[in-house]
Amino acid sequence: MNNFNYHSPSTLAEAKSLLSKHEDAKLLAGVMTLFPTMKMRLATPTDLIDLGHIEALQGIAIENLSVEIGAMTTHSQVASNDQIVEELPVLATLARGIGDAQVRNRGTLGGSLSNSDPAADYPAAALGLDAVLRTDQRDILASDYFCGLFETALEETEILTAVRFIKPKRAAYVKFPNPASRYAVAGVLVAEMPDGSIRVAVTGAAPCVFRASAIEQTLEKQFSPGVVDSAGLDDSDFNDDVFASAVYRTQLVREMCKRAVTQLLDEPKG
Amino acid sequence: MKTKVTLNLNGNQVSGTVENRTLLVDFLRNDCGKTGTHIGCDTSQCGACVVHVNGKSVKSCTILAIQAQNAKVLTIEGVAPDEDQLHPMQDAFRTHHGLQCGFCTSGMIMSALELVERIPDPTDRQIADWLEGNLCRCTGYLNIVKAVKAGAEAMRSQAPRSEQNRQ
Numbered sequence: 001m002n003n004f005n006y007h008s009p010s011t012l013a014e015a016k017s018l019l020s021k022h023e024d025a026k027l028l029a030g031v032m033t034l035f036p037t038m039k040m041r042l043a044t045p046t047d048l049i050d051l052g053h054i055e056a057l058q059g060i061a062i063e064n065l066s067v068e069i070g071a072m073t074t075h076s077q078v079a080s081n082d083q084i085v086e087e088l089p090v091l092a093t094l095a096r097g098i099g100d101a102q103v104r105n106r107g108t109l110g111g112s113l114s115n116s117d118p119a120a121d122y123p124a125a126a127l128g129l130d131a132v133l134r135t136d137q138r139d140i141l142a143s144d145y146f147c148g149l150f151e152t153a154l155e156e157t158e159i160l161t162a163v164r165f166i167k168p169k170r171a172a173y174v175k176f177p178n179p180a181s182r183y184a185v186a187g188v189l190v191a192e193m194p195d196g197s198i199r200v201a202v203t204g205a206a207p208c209v210f211r212a213s214a215i216e217q218t219l220e221k222q223f224s225p226g227v228v229d230s231a232g233l234d235d236s237d238f239n240d241d242v243f244a245s246a247v248y249r250t251q252l253v254r255e256m257c258k259r260a261v262t263q264l265l266d267e268p269k270g
Numbered sequence: 271m272k273t274k275v276t277l278n279l280n281g282n283q284v285s286g287t288v289e290n291r292t293l294l295v296d297f298l299r300n301d302c303g304k305t306g307t308h309i310g311c312d313t314s315q316c317g318a319c320v321v322h323v324n325g326k327s328v329k330s331c332t333i334l335a336i337q338a339q340n341a342k343v344l345t346i347e348g349v350a351p352d353e354d355q356l357h358p359m360q361d362a363f364r365t366h367h368g369l370q371c372g373f374c375t376s377g378m379i380m381s382a383l384e385l386v387e388r389i390p391d392p393t394d395r396q397i398a399d400w401l402e403g404n405l406c407r408c409t410g411y412l413n414i415v416k417a418v419k420a421g422a423e424a425m426r427s428q429a430p431r432s433e434q435n436r437q
């Protein structure tokens with residue numbers, strides 16, 4: 001890695017001013033993505049701003065209809081937090097399936113969603129659970145947040161501070177993990193929202209997380225795994241790489257979706 | 271772009287002045303002479319470099335030395351009770367042939383120790399799952415799972431009653 005100045009601010013305002021002051025500065029969260037990237041010299045920041053000591057980015061707040069989680073909350077905190085396990089079990093399950101124990105001990109919710117890797121798990125929860133992504137400047141709806149391959153609505157010096165997920169009536173997330181990294185080759189979150197609508201968010205398959213709207217409509221008419229194959233699925237831009245062909249990913253999306261629906265029918269509490 | 275780093279390593283205060291980009295694993299190996307922590311991939315995937323920072327297992331190739339400022343760091347050199355005695359988990363790896371070349375072993379053991387802290391009596395499935403981030407090119411893993419199971423059992427029987435109650 002190139003060398004850099006290291007800053008460890010204790011407030012959000014300080015982090016913001018450092019980020020604005022240094023042209024080639026980068027925020028540092030769990031670094032599970034940032035350091036591998038820097039080691040390959042795909043990023044060569046002059047300044048790194050460590051978000052690890054900012055209190056405002058921590059914490060989990062359970063509300064009536066939603067659960068708000070600080071950006072610096074690690075995957076292992078999400079997986080094992082009693083309140084999340086109780087109030088938003090689908091998110092705990094999703095977090096438990098990320099990478100490995102050490103990746104989960106360091107990697108963060110905010111880092112994952114800022115990075116928006118096409119194969120990352122959290123984007124499926126953000127889009128599937130109608131989340132609001134809160135930054136130091138504004139609130140962004142998940143439906144406006146994910147813009148493309150590794151692209152989000154975040155501006156250059158915008159800091160993601162927390163994510164508020166809507167508590168669904170029930171939800172399940174099932175992925176086909178890459179056997180080496182556990183990133184999603186295809187991952188599907190199926191949720192029944194408080195108003196009874198069905199959301200199906202798909203990660204891993206395309207350049208960016210998306211909602212499979214035809215499957216959603218079909219499931220709204222009849223919530224059963226049997227109907228998933230008959231619904232349309234736009235796979236025109238599906239990823240085709242060394243891990244899986246686009247055709248295989250299409251099959252995987254349908255299969256993961258069926259498994260999620262089956263799980264919800266077996267375990268109504270999801 | 272250098273910073274002085276001070277941390278508690280296996281119970282002893284150590285410090286050194288490092289380039290900001292120095293990874294914890296390099297500080298441990300090159301500055302502190304603790305070469306039991308290995309570098310297998312340097313890309314956050316193999317787990318040969320796992321150490322504990324403030325009680326949690328982390329890949330020390332993916333954290334800066336200065337991020338461990340004032341932290342408690344535990345490496346494989348610090349797990350045995352004394353010079354002549356292995357830690358029960360180390361002993362279990364020897365007894366159950368949980369290693370061949372040994373390159374992955376320190377990471378496996380450091381990882382396993384956090385598992386046992388979380389789940390004192392893990393199943394084979396839980397062990398295999400937890401060791402997802404630790405790669406071994408020699409053993410085929412079966413004996414590693416056996417070793418961790420036996421190590422966990424030995425740790426349970428060694429733990430004083432008061433500690434067992436706490437868990």
Ligand SMILES: Cc1cc2nc3c(=O)[nH]c(=O)nc-3n(C[C@H](O)[C@H](O)[C@H](O)COP(=O)(O)OP(=O)(O)OC[C@H]3O[C@@H](n4cnc5c(N)ncnc54)[C@H](O)[C@@H]3O)c2cc1C
Nearest residue numbers: 029030031032033034099107108111114120121160182183
């Ligand atoms: C071996 C391995 C396996 C993995 N497996 C999976 C997996 O199965 N599923 C999965 O989803 N992920 C997986 N990951 C990725 C992991 O979840 C990362 O932790 C995550 O993608 C990035 O989070 P981080 O906290 O490490 O962020 P960092 O690496 O620190 O940061 C990533 C990027 O986001 C920016 N950033 C960080 N925080 C903020 C913020 N609050 N506001 C604005 N920008 C910010 C940084 O500047 C950087 O550009 C894996 C990683 C590894 C190394």
Ligand code: FES
Nearest residue numbers: 310311312317331
């Ligand atoms: S050397 Fe750190 S994970 Fe391989």
Ligand code: FES
Nearest residue numbers: 370372406407408
């Ligand atoms: S014993 Fe050789 S890599 Fe595991």
